[in-house]
Amino acid sequence: MGLERLFDPRSIAVVGASRNPRKAGNIVLRNLLEGSRARIYPVNPKAEEILGLRAYPDLASVPERVDLVISVVPAAPSVEVVRQAGELGIPFAVVLAGGFRETGPEGARLEEELRRIAKRTGIRIVGPNCVGIYVPRTGLNTIFIPREKAGYPPGGRIAFVTQSGAMGVLLMDRASREGWGFSAFVNLGNRVDITEVEVLEYLAGDEETRSIALYLESMADVASLRDLAPRIVGEKPLLLLKGGRTSAGNRAAASHTGAMATNVGIARGFSRQMGIHWVEDEMEMLLGAQVLASQRPLEGDRIGIVTSAGGAGVVASDLLEAAGFSVPELSAETQERLREVLVPFASPRNPVDMTAEATDEQYDRVIGILQESGDVDGLLVFALPQTAFITEALEGVIKRWHEEGPKPTVFVTIGGDYSASMKRRLRAAGVPVLDDIASGVAALRLLRERYAFLSKVKRSRAYSGAK
CATH class of the missing domain: 3.40.50.720 (NAD(P)-binding Rossmann-like Domain)
Incomplete structure (x- = not known):
């Protein structure tokens, strides 16, 4: 059944x-x-x-x-x-x-x-020992938290499966505030019968679900998950946040869901082998699921940075290189094209620093030039609406390049209430704008990892077909 x-x-x-x-x-x-x-x-x-x-x-x-x-x-x-x-x-x-x-x-x-x-x-x-299920598109909601005390996300493209009910409700509340949509939420609790394996198998065939975030303290059926995972990750990204990584966490898991936490080394190795994205915390899990649900994989390591704040470009360059990416100086031809767009004192080298004189049109044209360039494989764009010449038209620029750009592009917006309102509107439109530099770099890492996983699946299928 x-x-x-x-x-x-x-x-x-x-x-x-x-x-x-x-x-x-x-x-x-x-x-x-x-x-x-x-x-x-x-x-x-x-x-x-x-x-x-x-x-x-x-x-x-x-x-x-x-x-x-x-x-x-x-x-x-x-x-x-x-x-x-x-x-x-x-x-x-x-x-x-x-x-x-x-x-x-x-x-x-x-x-x-x-x-x-x-x-x-x-x-x-x-x-x-659970809060059950929430499915926005069908209206099913078994959770015993009133709507006036916690937010329930709108419909979206990521499914969240969790062993912990409280963790799930708190993250749904956060997701609702941030404007992230869910296709489904499932809290497994003690898993007396239905486990993550059956839920994942259902979600693998769910047309509304584009990526799956999974929080587990233990794995109920490793053998079945081993058989299922390659089929899932070949179609949809699967991210795992593993709880109970330490002796203290293991004790907490036992009193929480009655589960003895699976050894963290075994779980991490299993994830890598199966093409499951291993994440370090709950926000990386949710943000990563949003990005992977809507972006094509990243085929290389060369990243172009677009910013109107020089410091953001400097920090991003450091974090990218520390994560194994390169921030190459752009070719003379690309720099010349950029100089035709930028103010004279801007930097076209990479990071491309448009300075506080940046306009909506400059964002559009600079992103377009880098999308056409053979110098980079993906883009990290700091969309900063606080400067004088930026208007709400920047949102249209971001939406268009998110949907139409041939290279994966991660957008980051940093700031207070004004920038947060732009982020919420973009997220409601399906663009997973991120909150900080580190999150942007982590998203690119996941997109690169996704390409490696898909390449492995493709080779495995080709090998199986040739036998």
Whole structure:
């Protein structure tokens, strides 16, 4: 059975739905009613109506066999909810409650009972100890955080799969503020049944998803992931942030999701071998996923820098060379073309420093010259709107070169509220403008790595076809 009806259910029962607006059962119901296109059935034996919907005493009383049950009751009652759902032939359940393996022997016993129910009845389970799933395009939202306290991202091109619910919610809140869109969010929790492997396989075939960000503290099924990863990375970038890299992190993971963290050396080596991008922190993961979802891979190491602030170009040059890139001096022919565009005291050498006299048209023409030049393989452009001659027309320049430029181009905007508003508009239009110099360099590193991964996949497929 595929996961289509988990991500796009036609009907949903919320067991533990509540009339109390501060309880999770009310928040989940509200979040569903605000966006889901599914038919919603609150289940609560003590209520006749909740949020304008008729309530039912138990799952057997619901007038149809729903596609999805969301259990918002504590651990032990959740086991009984899943048992009843499985016996009714309901295909999917999301169990939000904690109190399972992560808490000790009694919780482990309850979790093992969930596993037995899934095996016996065929019901598929997300969780327990999770916040579940958020899919903007279908309106599915099982998360028990009210919208007035946390932002939920709009639809977009990256999927985020996480073992940690809190990490996921915090990053979704940040993504919403920054204007980054998600195709899907999945919190796996304790992974009693559905693991990252099945979710990744579903997302690999999802037309809305262009790249996948993955946070794991342990790997549930390394062998299956080894088989699946080459198929995924041949089509979509996959980024991994591994938690539990140290002894302290490992202890935290065990008390958090009940998982013993996979050895960091093994996980890193596995990622490199499989073509999975290994990232160091949560922002590199999300920013990298945005860039990889919308940029072509970088085929070489030569980077052209475009800036109106000389210092940004200097720091970028240092960071690029430290990361194994080169910032070559441009050819005499290219420099001559640039001099025709720039003010006399600007530098056409690389970095191309347009100075504070830069205009929207100069940005456009300088980027165009470097896109046509054989001197560089990719561009790092500091789009700085604070100077006197820059207008909102710069946004159109950035959009056009992002969409049409033959060479991968990473845009960075640094500053306060004024530049942040430009970034949000561009991100809403699908352009992943980054926040600082280091992020720009990290994005170029991922684009170069992506090219290497794809080349490896291509060679492997050619070898397999020749056998």
